[in-house]
Amino acid sequence: MHLTDDDTLLFIGDSITDAGRDRTDPASLGNGYVHAIAQTLHARARTGPVPCPRIINQGLNGNRVHDLASRWTTDVTAHRPTVLTVKIGINDTWRRYDRGLPSPIPAFEACLSRLLATAPAAHLVVITPFLLPATPEQETWFDDLLPRTDAVLRAARAQGAHVVRADHVLHHASQQRSASELAPDGVHPSPLGHRLIADAWLAAIDARPAS
Template sequence: MYLKEDDTLLFIGDSITDAGRDRADATSLGNGYVHAIAQSLRDRANNGPGGIPGPSPRVINKGLNGNRVYDLESRWATDVTELRPTVLTVKIGINDTWRRYDRQLPSPVAEFEACLDRLLADAARTLAARLVVITPFLLPVTPEQESWFDDLLPRRDAVLRAAAGNGAQVVRADLVLTRAARDREAARLAPDGVHPSPLGHRLIADAWLAGAGAL
């Protein structure tokens, strides 16, 4: 997928996307992978032909801490449709798994998949936006987290099916971070197993740029 200078890139998801953004500032991108992507795109634009700085795509961060897929649906009209993105990236799923284990709040995979499919189909239909989906991931740092894969792996597969069914490009954050963890401690990439470190965010950003961010 190629990006254009006048594209509007919108990222929506949970705390991994939110990454501490200032919600009172519509231009705030947080300090995670969305910020890293935007910075890389600006750097590319500023090093264009002849060394003349050029425009770069507009980037919007609509991540919210704690969100599950149903939370995205409740705010989809205002946080996605009304903003008219031309490239929409969705990163969701880990809280749908996590809440099952820490709050006994289930998110059946079939219902999760149906909800995500509705959201992607709506964006494709009403916005004609190019779609990108980032897979949920987990880098266990406690023995208890190992059991989460019983829920997360079927959910990841549901994400892949919803993406394929709606023509979305997939960024396999789960594979990127799992491979990176072969050479270093998982906690260096995600101290609590879920929320990426600066290095973890950089790896996600690089994977997005490699797969979806060509100018």
């Protein structure tokens, strides 16, 4: 994928995408992986004749897949992105364990598949959910999360999306660093965790990651 100045990159998902963005400011990208991607692309643009696409962050903390569906028209379609990145799934798992709110995987997969199939973008990128357990209780979440991740992969591949395996990237990093350095609560990345996701995204679309 070759980005141009005419591209609009839109990112939608949960709090990991949101990352504290100012929702009153359309230009706010938060302090997470979306911001890290923008930093890299803008730095490249300053050093030579390379594109600097428009970037929009539509992450919203707490979202599950059906929340994305409820705002898809206003928060995705209306912006007419050329590259759409979707990261969703961990809250569909989390809410089962902390609030007793199930998100059955067949319904989850069907909803995500419909969204990806109706995406207005020429290029799709899907980031897998991940978990680096911070408590013994979180270890049990994999019973729900692993088949949900498989569902995300099936939905993504059915639409020919680029896939960013955040679960693999962070698990690999946790072999050399403590999980708390990457995601202190097991779910939300540290600045380093966000940087790793950003670099994986850049690699997936053949854009040069930060050194």
